[in-house]
Amino acid sequence: MTPAIAVHNLHRSFGPLKAVNGVSFEIMPGSVVGFVGANGAGKTTTMRILATLDYPTIGTAAVMGHSVVQYPAEVRRVLGWVPDSFGTYENMTVLEYLDFYARALGFKGKERVQRIRDVMEFTDLGPLHDRLINKMSKGQGQRLCLGRALIHDPQVLIMDEPAAGLDPKARVELKRLIRILAEEGKTILISSHILSELGEMCDTLLFIDKGQIVHHGTAQSLQRTDTGITLVDVQVAGDPAKLLQWALLAAHVKILEERKSGARISIDSGDPEIISGVLRRMIHEGLPVVEFHQEQQNLEDAFIDMLGRIESGEVKPIVTSTRPPAGLSVLETAGVSPYVPPPLPLGTQAPESASPPPPPTPVDPKRWGG
Ligand code: ATP
Numbered sequence: 001m002t003p004a005i006a007v008h009n010l011h012r013s014f015g016p017l018k019a020v021n022g023v024s025f026e027i028m029p030g031s032v033v034g035f036v037g038a039n040g041a042g043k044t045t046t047m048r049i050l051a052t053l054d055y056p057t058i059g060t061a062a063v064m065g066h067s068v069v070q071y072p073a074e075v076r077r078v079l080g081w082v083p084d085s086f087g088t089y090e091n092m093t094v095l096e097y098l099d100f101y102a103r104a105l106g107f108k109g110k111e112r113v114q115r116i117r118d119v120m121e122f123t124d125l126g127p128l129h130d131r132l133i134n135k136m137s138k139g140q141g142q143r144l145c146l147g148r149a150l151i152h153d154p155q156v157l158i159m160d161e162p163a164a165g166l167d168p169k170a171r172v173e174l175k176r177l178i179r180i181l182a183e184e185g186k187t188i189l190i191s192s193h194i195l196s197e198l199g200e201m202c203d204t205l206l207f208i209d210k211g212q213i214v215h216h217g218t219a220q221s222l223q224r225t226d227t228g229i230t231l232v233d234v235q236v237a238g239d240p241a242k243l244l245q246w247a248l249l250a251a252h253v254k255i256l257e258e259r260k261s262g263a264r265i266s267i268d269s270g271d272p273e274i275i276s277g278v279l280r281r282m283i284h285e286g287l288p289v290v291e292f293h294q295e296q297q298n299l300e301d302a303f304i305d306m307l308g309r310i311e312s313g314e315v316k317p318i319v320t321s322t323r324p325p326a327g328l329s330v331l332e333t334a335g336v337s338p339y340v341p342p343p344l345p346l347g348t349q350a351p352e353s354a355s356p357p358p359p360p361t362p363v364d365p366k367r368w369g370g
Pocket of ligand 1: 014017019038040042043044045046
């Protein structure tokens with residue numbers, strides 16, 4: 001089966017900075033994949049290349065089998081792009097905006113009316129059809145951005161931080177829409193810093209650090225159970241300082257996080273005898289314990305743990321130098337400043353060529369106004 005998204009040995013440099021440094025991954029049709037990494041890790045750069053808004057310095061990327069460099073128009077036909085910042089003409093209404101994009105995408109007559117109706121119904125924008133875009137809330141704007149990305153019913157959706165700045169209700173609503181799109185069989189690549197939400201929504205998570213993929217797997221596969229560490233949340237009556245003082249002297253115990261009425265501690269063992277010994281001592285030595293329970297390593301902890309293991313050399317980033325899949329040629333533009341295509345609306349025609357087009361010829365100012 002052809003992957004919906006195939007990225008192979010992708011590099012993108014900005015001068016000396018390697019924003020993307022040998023990224024390879026495949027996403028099969030119908031999967032929902034979370035793209036995770038710290039600020040500046042290379043998520044947006046990778047996604048912009050997939051959305052045909054930038055070129056790789058070296059490497060290949062394909063969406064539904066179409067190379068983003070050689071066949072950008074085909075890619076735009078099958079791809080919906082939800083960027084992190086929603087630039088738009090502010091004095092347009094919701095309906096005018098969607099109509100503009102539907103026309104730009106080539107929809108005509110009844111079909112255009114139907115497509116606009118469908119996305120307004122899906123994103124619940126009907127009641128806002130005559131609202132000026134600059135009078136919309138952040139959440140309404142995000143729904144419009146999603147609606148615009150869905151007008152041509154793409155098979156693949158790439159969403160860059162769609163939940164950023166949304167209130168909890170709008171985030172729940174966005175999650176619901178993403179779930180429906182996933183059930184319809186769309187392939188979704190979504191970046192976010194809210195790891196717990198991605199863990200719930202996604203089949204797998206793709207972790208990137210300093211331009212390199214460090215892990216691709218399920219949320220559970222990242223949450224190690226073999227660490228030999230047990231995490232316990234302890235709640236005490238009164239001042240939690242007593243617990244902190246006790247932990248400083250107690251064998252096997254480290255404070256991970258102080259909490260309002262207690263702390264999250266780690267016990268450096270998975271052995272039930274040692275764990276129960278620590279908990280027994282806590283009570284025998286006079287701590288007013290109200291409650292304790294074992295915690296799972298959460299995704300944030302797991303990610304930070306993974307970065308620590310990479311730093312110490314225990315785990316290596318996943319970098320491949322093998323050949324790309326058949327039919328995709330490697331773009332080698334080393335030493336040449338990559339051409340940055342203008343951000344065309346999805347689905348509009350872009351020049352198709354085997355290599356990036358040359359930079360535009362400067363216009364002779366003498367010819368202006370003639
Ligand atoms: P965030 O979570 O903050 O959005 P990100 O993982 O999306 O981060 P990118 O936006 O891909 O990160 O940026 C990766 C690196 O490339 C950063 O160091 C950024 O400053 C740099 N970068 C991105 N675009 C450009 C550009 N056009 N020119 C120069 N440097 C750039």
